[in-house]
Amino acid sequence: MTTVTVVATGPLATIQDLGRSGYAHLGVPCSGGADRASLRLANRLVGNRESAATIESTLGGLRVRADGNALAVVTGADAVVRVNGTPVGLGAAVVLRAGDELSVDPPRWGLRNYLAVRGGFDVTPVLGSRSTDTLSGLGPAPLAADTRLPVGSETDEWPPTQTAPPNTEHPPVVELEVHEGPRTDHLVTASDLYAGTWVVGADSNRVGVRLDRPGDSPHPLLKHRPDAGELRSEGVAHGSVQVPPSGRPVLFLADHPVTGGYPVVAVLSAESVDLAAQLAPGSEIRFRAR
Structure with a gap:
């Protein structure tokens, strides 16, 4: 089984999918990715179902190491994405080999980035979702260094493109x-x-x-x-x-x-x-x- 190890989290990194809808009558928030368009895009670029679990990082500082071969992409805030220190592009899927380290710099604009790997992160779901809910405490705990995340099998067909041009226009x-x-x-x-x-x-x-x-x-x-x-x-x-x-x-x-x-x-x-x-x-x- 392929795994990804968290090396550093930055200010906050959590597992997020599209949330646990349908439980509001029980007082349970939906949670899920804060920027759902960026989460969905990340999953599409690696050929996942849009609902697959990703890592949401806040204000950069995220570093992960691939423990086997993996296809990965980062979307969201305008940040430099690196593999082994070399910039590889935001919104561009890259192949990680065992031992490769992917990192996300602090954003030049924006707040949150989304790291998806083909297959999604296979953490234990709670009420049908793998999302961390910071208000209720449901779902996995916020990520910490040395956490190993198994890669799952929530794949879809290979996408027609594995790059998406980032938005670099940021009005004041x-x-x-x-x-x-x-x-x-x-x-x-x-x-x-x-x-x-x-x-x-x-x-x-x-x-x-x-x-x-x-x-x-x-x-x-x-x-x-x-x-x-x-x-x-x-x-x-x-x-x-x-x-x-x-x-x-x-x-x-x-x-x-x-x-x-x-x-x-x-x-x-x-x-x-x-x-x-x-x-x-x-x-x-x-x-x-x-």
Whole structure:
């Protein structure tokens, strides 16, 4: 059996697939890859089923060693990918021989990368998924150095191409498209969400992206209507934009809770959820109504 050994993890590396859907009524988040488009692309480039388990790394620093022959690829944030120290390209499948070491540099833009190997990583599934859920603790523990990961058999047909050109255009302000949420009437001025820009806070994680106004912003934080009353806890969708009493919006990502008691004033489009998953602290964003 081929295995891959984790040499270094960087700030955080976890196993992620497309998540454990269908358990929200039991209070279990879906979890899965934060940037699902990049996860799916990585699996397609090595001929896996899109649902195969990958490694999601955060802010680079990931290093793995192949203990046998393997076909591997890295997608996601704009980072330099190396094999034995030599750059090999982002979004380009490479053959690893026994002893080869693949590494991911800290991204020049973005936050998360996805390492797929042909066959996927065969860790024990929990409720039908191999994903690490950082909120509930379900699934495998975050990866650590010297962890050996068996390669599985979740393969599909060989892909027509094994490269995908990376996106190297990174606007200074990222635009996120949203649908209107069900609780806009709980804000004093709902249009304030779309006024000016917001900046990503350092307290963001796989649960949610936390926003604040830039220091020189003339635009206000969001305010709850004092006469709107207290909300009962209700279901929260993936990509929801929730506004706590602080007035700082939270964009819910893969490990978000399934219920919440603060107003959801917008919901990100699927493409914008993936974009939000790549927002590093300090990034500026603006919202655009769909």
